[in-house]
Amino acid sequence: MANMAQAIRMALHFAEENYNVTDIFGQDVGAPLGGVFTATQGLKTTWNTPLDERGIVSAAIGLGLAGDRCVAEIQFCDYIFNTIDLLKMAGNTHWKTSGKYNLPITLMTPVGAGIRGSVYHSHSFDGWATRIPGWKVVMPSNPIDAYGLLLSAIDDPNPVMFLKPKALLRVKGEELIPGEPGDEKSLKAAIDAPLGDRSKWKPKWPKIKEHKITIGKAKVVNEGSDLTIVSYGRTLPICHKIAKNSEHSIEVIDLRSLYPYDWETIYNSVLKTKRVMFVNEETEVTNFAEHLSYRVTNSDLFYHIHAAPKVVAGKNVPGIGLHPNLEEATVPYEGEIKNEIERILEIIP
């Protein structure tokens, strides 16, 4: 099975061929490296930019103004912060012109902890991203969703942020992408750039097919009746694993799309389980999950739930320390999530 980096690469290839993508660009995105996580190897329209994040986002906006469909990358979301006002502008372009211009652009950036990335390769961006109206924000937790969400992002007429959970980029999927060869080795031989001289290398793309995941649609990845866990990105597989092995009956929702989000799926699940926990690794204060939690208590679910909604998120500290003791005490890991599950299930209404 393809890993997430390969899935992203295949989606970008499909989009070059079928959605008129004109430019895939960012730092080290083009040959010879094809991205620091190899997600842009072998593509037709990639190129390397100056080391200038504001320039990258600005160029994407300009390409969008010209009606071109592009995919820009910020190498790590830790370095996206000096572009926030530009992101706001991308988000308000359609609105402030009363619909005169739209920006069909996709911005992708690796996010989150889990690779021992220390202070400046572990940031999350989902909380910030959901505070920039006019954007759609998606975040996959597995290769096939990465493929489907990226195709939808690129084909969308609005700016879409595609957040890549960096710890999952090398994780293989459990489902084949339509058209993906069943044999992993042959996929690797066909689309992974060789080590050493790559100047003559060309990928042999498999005949992959369109497979889109509607933005705004979540997925129930584990059914259950005692508790709902809503997560996305890196923490999703952790929650999924806990649920599968738990003595409790836990429903796990992969939100996939943060804005717009799938309230119906959350609502129906919480109505059934009467308890809900939101898990992500962004810092906890003004966390996106707080909005979802607020919505639970401000809807009629308030009269059905047996426990206050719980947000399990990154500690509100300035950074994520390098030593595993520090990282694991800062962002949600298995142990903490399990403890919180026990606590929320103990509550007697």
Next chain:
Amino acid sequence: MEKSSNTRKKSSAKAVAGAAIRNKKAVSKKSKPVGSDKFGGLSFSLLRNMHDLMVKSRVLEERLIKIYKTGDAFFWIGAPGEEAFGVPLGMLAKKGQGPLNDYLHLHYRGTPVLVAMGMDPKDSIRLIMNRKTDPSTGGRNFSNHYCFPEWNVTPVCSPIEVQYGFAVGTGLSQKRHGGEGISIITGGDAGTAEGDFASCLIWASRPANPLPLLITVQNNGWGISTSYDGQHGEEKISDRGKAYGIKSLTINGNDPVESYVKLKESMAYIRKERKPVLMEAYVSRLYGHSSASGANLDTKQPDPLKDFEKRLLKADIIKKKDVEELYKSEEAKCMKIFREVQKELPPEASSIWDFTYVNNENADWRNF
């Protein structure tokens, strides 16, 4: 204090127009109008046309100011004093939609450019009066924040300097597309301190793919209340282009003839070579920064329109009577439009969610 301790800045300040008062010296001493009495070889009809458009732009802007002062608008910002640069720029721009035409990434002093391109003054008045009918923003944004996609006029953004970065994107698209379309950027002098200005120079001149950008700076010597002299170690802003091998020049933007000739030359070069030009133009700021600073006439600054008018009258290219008539009829026209726009509807409160997403796809989480 900062200023007096820096002797290098003092000497460099001499070489630039800087504050508008010195601009006058630059006009008379340093940058003699191209061709002097010969008007750079421009035809009389072109000169008359240019004057006509400058008057139209000025009268419109002065009406905008009055609209603000009578309490019919919340805020004014605009371009009186920049007509001698903006009008020639608008006349020379390749007007239309798509990459074969020029993209215009303007700042909030774009009225002269757009008047020269044929903008209906009513649309400018609708904008400042935040009517629903305002085609640029639908009543959502400030005066001079124009947007006309049919002419590739991309939305004016309040954050200073971002348009310099956006032009890289349209320039990339035009370069790929082929043809003669270029991307034109306007902006102020103080704003060049922002990183986006440097980004523009860097991205426009990458050896891997130089871009067809006309990067202009309208140097009025001020950023609100901060004078040029204390903030710029470079002798001229245009000198910064040289480091990147960008063809760079400084012109007297208060002389429409010089502006026209130099713009035409530069645009021809960019259209053909598909490489950038950096052009700094000294201009006046006749009514201060914006309504926030009172929007009162600063009589110490050279008035490019009056100066041009004098030259044309002296050379008998225009007649005093016609000029007076022109002002009168333009003033009456703008007044009439103002009355009409007053009666137009404001945007409805219920429209705030409109255009958050394309095709008005729901963006209100309450309805997710």
